[in-house]
Amino acid sequence: MSNKQPDAVSSVQKTMAIFETLSSEKEIGISELAQRLMMSKSTVYRFLQTMKTLGYVSQEGESERYALTLKLFEVGARALEYVDIIDYANAEMVKISDETMEALHLGALDEDSIIYIHKIDSKYKLSMQSRIGKRNPLYSTAIGKVLLADLPEATVRECLKNVDFKQSTPKTHKNIDELLAELPKVKAQGYGEDNEEQEVGLRCIAVPVYDRFGKVIAGLSISLPTMRFTESKKEEFINYLHASAATISARLGCTEYSATE
Template identity: 25%
Template sequence: MSQTVQHRRRGRPRQAPAEAEDAPVQSLDRALALLATLAEADGLTLTDLAGRADLPMSTAYRMLLTLQRRGLAEFDASTQLWLVGVETFRIGTAFLRRRKLADCGRDAMQGLVAACGETANLAVAEEDGVVFVSQVETHEAIRAFFRPGTRALFHASGAGKAILAYRPPQAAAATLKRVGLPRFTERTLTTLPALLADLAAVRERGYAVDDEERNLGMRCVGAPIFNEFGEAVAGLSVSGPTVRVTPEAIARFGPLVRDAAARVTRAIAGRPPAA
């Protein structure tokens, strides 16, 4: 007897009813439509905005207050007009930054694959770690693979440690205190002194090494990418099995990854931090 197995779509809650999968959350859908309407003009009164969005004024007003608390909408008391808030700019520039990074990093990743023979990855910094946004795979049968959207903590990834090494000490300490240093393998750095010593070595040589600290049998070499303020906002890395990514290979890959990350930094008009 055959049985059909339905695999859960990624990003969907385990208990989500199938018939509701594509049903929008009405209040969120209305709020986003209201924000889109607000963005089309250089300021609207509550009456005009509610009319354009086809919402009761009381509903539109409550939504605007919620958006205002999040910085997505602003009210100009002198003109009695509602406008988009500064937070919409931050969100928009975050999208542009990722697209620009992915575009500029592609050539660098392809070059690394050709030079190192291993998979190249691009990851961007988030509050508690990194998220991998792009990858160029090697043609080797055994290779590293990070699906776009995969997240990793700072202390257990090459790109993550490369970024964390250039964070201000107080900010780095606050992040580590909040997230902790969970152990993934027996090689994971789970004490602050050990991690801080490793980060000092990262700054000294310009690249980080994940020596089976996230997955046994895999090594990764990562280097930071800086924005225009000298802040480490992303990381470029190459990853592969330990049988190929040997200590001798790491010594060769490190400067290649560091130089490739520096080229991406220049391509996005970034600059390394002052010594």
């Protein structure tokens, strides 16, 4: 076990103690905060400066008085929204599962990857390398493409600037420029595809789910092996996905679901 772990745990405890104390005060000075927490002023100052840099704490001018920003509220609100979206999405995903018997996923953007926040397994016993909480690349997944297609090119480049485009299959995009060339099509047609880009023998189709501000908050996808894939099924599955995504989006407060430009 790393010798650094106790220090890391202690740092987290101190950070949370500062958050909790700040939450009970409109603003507070370093001396009072240090006294309440029984920490040295220098330690409290160091933590506050880091929290300020990250946007969680504001400082009143050049004074030593600090206050929480709304960033924690924003983080908490997003977390609650994901709780709601999973609840809303489950019923719709069950419907599609009953109709198609294929695997369904709900994924969201998490820094430079997607993270699966809900899943319904295929009734065909399809074995997939996915689970709730698993992260996958944005560039080789249908959900990832749907999430990126809603963003400006500069934001996509910034998001993926440190990402190594691993060639999972011969069809995987080799670089960000190849991916960016596909995103306008994804945006225009209202769905993204993974054509054996993440896993050989597997096709995936995803559509966007919108929040109350009209932003893409998640992607809803269906996955199936290439041996069961046909163009007629593709159109049918896209219709299922759009209908369900529209219902989920409406429950999240989206007043107008538009799958295409």
